[in-house]
Amino acid sequence: MARAVTTNRKIINTTAAWAIGLLIFFPILWTILTSFKTEAQAIADPPIFLGFDWTLENYGVVMERSNYMRFLTNSIIIAGGSTILGIIIAVPAAWSMAFVPSKRTKDILLWMLSTKMLPAVGVLYPIYLLFIKMGLLDTRFGLTIVLMLINLPIIVWMLYTYFKEIPGEILEAARMDGASLREEVLYVLTPMAIPGIASTLLLNVILAWNEAFWTLNLTASKAAPLTAFIASYSSPEGLFFAKLSAASTMAIAPILILGWFSQKQLVSGLTFGAVK
Amino acid sequence: MATQHSRAAARIMMAPAVFLLLVWMLVPLTMTLYFSFKKYLPLRGGDLGWTGFDNYVRFVTSSSFWPSVQTTLVIVGGVLFITVILGIMLAVLLNQPMWGQGIVRILVIAPFFVMPTVSALVWKNMFMDPVNGLFAHLWKFFGAEPVQWLSQASLQSIVMIVSWQWLPFATLILLTAIQSLDREQLEAAEMDGAQPVQRFAFITLPHLGRAITIVILIQTIFLLAIFAEIFVTTGGAFGTRTLTYLIFQRVLESQNVGLGSAGGVYAIILANIVAIFLMRIVGKNLDA
Numbered sequence: 001m002a003r004a005v006t007t008n009r010k011i012i013n014t015t016a017a018w019a020i021g022l023l024i025f026f027p028i029l030w031t032i033l034t035s036f037k038t039e040a041q042a043i044a045d046p047p048i049f050l051g052f053d054w055t056l057e058n059y060g061v062v063m064e065r066s067n068y069m070r071f072l073t074n075s076i077i078i079a080g081g082s083t084i085l086g087i088i089i090a091v092p093a094a095w096s097m098a099f100v101p102s103k104r105t106k107d108i109l110l111w112m113l114s115t116k117m118l119p120a121v122g123v124l125y126p127i128y129l130l131f132i133k134m135g136l137l138d139t140r141f142g143l144t145i146v147l148m149l150i151n152l153p154i155i156v157w158m159l160y161t162y163f164k165e166i167p168g169e170i171l172e173a174a175r176m177d178g179a180s181l182r183e184e185v186l187y188v189l190t191p192m193a194i195p196g197i198a199s200t201l202l203l204n205v206i207l208a209w210n211e212a213f214w215t216l217n218l219t220a221s222k223a224a225p226l227t228a229f230i231a232s233y234s235s236p237e238g239l240f241f242a243k244l245s246a247a248s249t250m251a252i253a254p255i256l257i258l259g260w261f262s263q264k265q266l267v268s269g270l271t272f273g274a275v276k
Numbered sequence: 277m278a279t280q281h282s283r284a285a286a287r288i289m290m291a292p293a294v295f296l297l298l299v300w301m302l303v304p305l306t307m308t309l310y311f312s313f314k315k316y317l318p319l320r321g322g323d324l325g326w327t328g329f330d331n332y333v334r335f336v337t338s339s340s341f342w343p344s345v346q347t348t349l350v351i352v353g354g355v356l357f358i359t360v361i362l363g364i365m366l367a368v369l370l371n372q373p374m375w376g377q378g379i380v381r382i383l384v385i386a387p388f389f390v391m392p393t394v395s396a397l398v399w400k401n402m403f404m405d406p407v408n409g410l411f412a413h414l415w416k417f418f419g420a421e422p423v424q425w426l427s428q429a430s431l432q433s434i435v436m437i438v439s440w441q442w443l444p445f446a447t448l449i450l451l452t453a454i455q456s457l458d459r460e461q462l463e464a465a466e467m468d469g470a471q472p473v474q475r476f477a478f479i480t481l482p483h484l485g486r487a488i489t490i491v492i493l494i495q496t497i498f499l500l501a502i503f504a505e506i507f508v509t510t511g512g513a514f515g516t517r518t519l520t521y522l523i524f525q526r527v528l529e530s531q532n533v534g535l536g537s538a539g540g541v542y543a544i545i546l547a548n549i550v551a552i553f554l555m556r557i558v559g560k561n562l563d564a
Contacts, residue, residue, distance in 0.1 A: 014374040020366065021383035024443065028386055030410070031398050043408035046417070093293035096286030106562050108294065110555050115301045117551040119501050121520045122540035123304035125311065125527045130303075149300040156293055181285060210391040212504035217528065227504070230393040234400075234508040241402055248394045259389030260382050266445075267452045274490050274561045275449050 028252070035059070035245035042241035058246035066229065068250065075225035075251075077140050078215075079208035082147035083201055086155045089148075091197070094159035095185065099168060109160065113272055116153040120213045131218060138220040146218065147208045154207070154269060155200055161273040162196025163189075199265035202258055209255050226251040305544075312537035319531045331538035335526075344522040347431065347515060352499045354435035355442060356492055362439075363446030363491065364484065368476070370447070371454045381451075388444035392504035399437045400426060400509045430514035437505055442498075446491045453487035454480065486557070493554035500547055519543055 022029075033049070034042050041052045062068055097105045127146065128137070136142030166189065174188045212227045219228055230251055233244050259266075267275055312331050315324040335341060370381060387395065403410050404425035412422035425433045457480060465475050501520055510516045512525060523543060527536030 010373055010375070013369065013372040014376065017369050017372075017374050017380045018376065020369070021380040024440070025383040025386050027395070027398055027403065027440070028390065030402060031394075034402065045408075045413050047410060047413055089292050089296065092289030096289040100282050100286035102283070102286075106559065108290070109562065110559055112293075112297055113555060113558065114548075114551060115297050117497050117547050117554075118301065118305070119520065119540070119543045119547045121501065121503070121523045121527075122544040122547075123308055124524065124540070125533050125537060126304035126307035128528070129307070149296060152293060152297060181282065206389060210389070212392040213501070216393075216504060216507060217524075227391050227393045230391065230397060231504070231508050233397055241408065244397060244401060248398055252390050252394055255389045255391070256386060259386070263381070263385060263448065266385075266388075267449055270445065271449060271490050271494060272558050274558050275452055275487050 028256075031245045031248050033245075034242055035249045037242050037245075039240065039242045042245070058242045059250070062243055062247045062250070066232075066247070068229070068247070071224060071226050071229035072250070074140055074223055075209060075227075078143050078147060078223075078225050079205050081140075081144040082151065082208050083155075083204040085144065086148045086152050086204060087159075087197060087201060090152060090155040090159050090200075091193075094156050094163050095189065097156075098160055098163035098166075099171060109157065112153040112156055116150070120150070124217060127214075128217065137218060138223045140223045143215060143218055143223055143225075146214050147211055150211070150214070151204050151207055154272075155204055157272045158200040158203065158265070158269045159193075159196060161268060162200070163193060165196075166192050199262065200269070202262045203265045203269045206255055206259055206262060308537045308540050308544075310537075311533050312541050314534045316534040316537075317532055327534065331534045332541070335535055335538045335542065340517065340522055343515065344517050344519045348500065348518040348520070350431055351435055351438065351502070351518060352496060354431075355438045355499055356495060358435070358439040359442045359446040359495065360488060360491060362443055363450050364481075364488070366443070366447045367450035367454050367484075368480065370451050385444040385448050387440050388442075388448075390441070392441065392502075393508055395441055396437055396505040396508045399433075399440070404433055426510055427514045430510055430516045434505060434509065434516055437509070438499065438502060441505075442495055445495065449491050450484060450487055453484050457483050490554070490557060493550060493557070496550050497547060497554070500543070500550070519546075 035058055036054045036056070037048070037052045038055060038057070041048055044052075097109065131137040131142055134142075136145075170192070171184055171188060174184050179188065209225075210227065212231075215225050215227045216231060219225070230247060233240070233247060313326055313328065315327045315330070316322070317324065366384065370377065370384070374380070390398075401409065406412055406422050406424045409422075409425075411425065415422045423429060462475055462479055465479055470478070502518070503520055503524065506512055506516050506518065506521050512521045517525070519539070520543065523536050523539040526532050526539055
């Protein structure tokens with residue numbers, strides 16, 4: 001039964017929701033705006049909202065001075081690499097748990113989840129030491145592996161949840177028609193699973209891109225991604241609000257855009273399927 | 277439907293993921309346990325032998341232990357309180373009919389996608405800077421003395437920054453849960469004369485119970501581990517040293533690995549206590 005909502009109430013709802021939405025979004029908006037100001041305008045009192053001389057200068061300075069492209073490349077390689085590697089390892093595992101469940105499947109899933117809850121700081125020194133011993137400290141390869149491992153439980157869980165929703169009858173029908181296991185996975189399952197794999201990919205790129213414990217502690221200069229690049233701005237040298245804003249905007253823009261596409265997956269992915 | 281053949285195949289397909297996670301869990305964990313029973317100072321003599329439970333005792337009796345526990349509790353508790361309460365209110369509001377709902381949703385969840393170092397630095401400088409920050413301008417505008425946020429109100433500031441980061445998560449999950457609520461039930465209650473507050477308290481809130489529990493548990497696990505927000509704002513000064521940060525300092529800054537590892541074992545135990553409750557809920561969901 002659809003109930004007519006009075007226009008008045010709708011206006012009140014809309015106003016309240018937009019006001020709160022803009023308030024929550026304001027720090028991001030302010031950062032983006034400040035990135036186009038001059039340093040003097042960035043700290044002007046009273047603050048200038050829109051009526052400033054828009055400039056792209058800060059972006060130029062940041063890119064020139066701090067070798068921004070290297071940090072960006074590191075972020076892309078580490079976030080992308082760890083996600084793709086994780087998916088390659090997780091797809092077969094999730095597939096077998098969803099379609100050939102055994103008595104232990106549930107225990108294995110929960111155990112995987114429990115590894116995700118291990119506090120990183122509790123194993124910081126061992127990982128640090130192993131990284132030194134294996135020459136992995138400050139390498140993109142080392143960081144890619146660590147981020148893959150910390151996100152692997154989420155990847156397995158998300159894929160498992162998606163695979164579970166694919167009806168087993170379709171697979172059985174394919175098998176009856178004489179499809180081999182390989183054909184079944186390749187031609188029947190994969191096409192149906194692509195949306196689920198894509199959402200898993202999306203969410204995990206976001207999580208890996210923003211990861212800020214291992215990326216700060218296991219890198220120095222060579223393999224540092226954008227999280228560490230921004231952290232290097234924490235000791236201010238003179239006027240720098242506009243440049244900080246430009247650097248920040250560049251670091252968050254790609255993920256903000258990806259994030260908007262991943263709202264739905266975020267919920268089931270981050271609650272391990274407990275809320276859908 | 278599973279044959280012998282496919283069972284064997286399934287086991288092989290599961291092996292890489294299980295093996296990697298097993299190694300990832302067991303090797304560092306064993307090492308942490310091992311170091312926690314040693315006097316181990318990499319820069320001052322290295323391995324100085326076994327010390328039994330000495331590190332465990334020293335970690336909890338050091339003068340920085342209880343303050344760090346308190347700081348951790350204030351941050352986790354404060355952020356949970358703010359994000360759950362505001363999250364419920366926001367979820368209820370966003371569930372109402374309005375114009376531009378999709379856009380408002382995007383605005384509200386955006387902070388979740390901002391990397392922790394960016395949100396911490398943007399808040400620290402552009403809002404909380406006592407000279408040039410927006411808050412300072414605002415305070416001066418009303419004739420008040422600007423607040424030295426990160427030194428005078430350091431804990432509140434951190435709670436505020438972290439709440440801003442996590443409010444979207446709480447809101448989004450609670451909104452998803454609210455949307456699964458049966459509209460007809462609410463309408464029936466309304467026809468029976470239930471007031472909005474009653475409808476919220478007796479129908480919406482109980483319906484949200486499970487989602488609220490999940491939000492609290494998942495956030496607790498992540499909040500116990502917050503690091504970057506403290507690293508780039510106060511560096512653990514001004515009473516913002518959490519348990520996680522204290523362990524980090526012991527291990528990497530003062531290189532007292534034995535002591536830090538004992539702290540790490542405490543952190544692992546603490547996280548596991550929370551995790552058990554979460555796993556129980558998630559596990560039940562698996563059976564369904």
